[in-house]
Amino acid sequence: MSTNTYFTEYENLEIHELMLKDRPRQAAYFEAILGNKELFKDKVVMDVGAGTGILSAFCAKAGARLVYAIEASNVATKVALDLIQDNGLTNVVKVINSRVEEFVLPTTAEKVDIIVSEWMGFYLLHEGMLDSVLYARDNFLKEDGLLFPSECTIFVAPCSVPSLYDDWNNVDGINMATFASKLRAQKSSKPSVLSVEPKDLLHEGVVFHWMNLLDVTVDELNCIEFKDVVALQKNGNHQGFCIWFEVRFPGDNSVVLSTSPEAPQTHWKQVVLVLPEEICENMEAREPVAFKICMKRSGDDARKYNLEVDQLDPETEEHPVPCPCHMTKCILTEAHLKMMDTS
Structure with missing residues (x-):
């Protein structure tokens, strides 16, 4: 599967519907982020593979100062932008239509405090998205930063x-x-x-x-x-x-x-x-x-x-x-x- 094909597949909204209707998945990220507001308050967050932007919205509601919602597929412009706007979060969440490997932090910007991602595939590693999360960790995360999930x-x-x-x-x-x-x-x-x-x-x-x-x-x-x-x-x-x-x-x-x-x-x-x-x-x-x-x-x-x-x-x-x-x-x-x- 080519990289372009992989991201094109995620333009099918039925895939996102399946994930959003997965209550254990949704509840875990909601509780992990909103249940630990003290970790997110005034922090800079990167959401790798943001999809519809819902996890970025969770981070903003948990008190993050800035969220980079990075999504390589066109869902970024077709869905995530609207979701962030509809929820009044445009002053915090910046939707970026890009692969994380091609993203460049603004020259005056500091590295991020937290990386959030729902990267897991079948048997955990299918789809290889963890590679992108580790790239973001190595290039954009502060030395004392956190990963959600972490283990x-x-x-x-x-x-x-x-x-x-x-x-x-x-x-x-x-x-x-x-x-x-x-x-x-x-x-x-x-x-x-x-x-x-x-x-x-x-x-x-x-x-x-x-x-x-x-x-x-x-x-x-x-x-x-x-x-x-x-x-x-x-x-x-x-x-x-x-x-x-x-x-x-x-x-x-x-x-x-x-x-x-x-x-x-x-x-x-x-x-x-x-x-x-x-x-x-x-x-x-x-x-x-x-x-x-x-x-x-x-x-x-x-x-x-x-x-x-x-x-x-x-x-x-x-x-x-x-x-x-x-x-x-x-x-x-x-x-x-x-x-x-x-x-």
């Missing part, structure tokens, strides 16, 4: 995917298991965006990756690898790996926006890496699942990532200590640790 975490958990497995065993009395197998093979070549029911998680999830946005670099986003052994926490069919994320905002009124299956649904839903065929049906709680996931930026399109998962042998992989799985070595290790605690 982010990616989680992964083994899961069942009945919508691609069990639901096809009987379609109006017809067994379509062979069709489902071909469908999974097709879908296994790329991540699937699904709403995963909490009951379909076979584990509460482990941290795949964590970032402090004040110090992460663009190069560190090019490839993220994670390997682990987890013990299933419930019985079920292992049919895929569910990925979700959460972001945390700074301030005493600390706000977390989560896309977990356990949290209220967002437009991001969850991303599932579907296994072409079940590794094992009717797995039991405490069975170990060993795996490695690689999230690598696409060479053809830097805004997309290739996600690959490899199933590993839990017999040969190193387990965390303690590990609650039912393998003998882990049971013995756990018993030994308990004896040491009581001695």
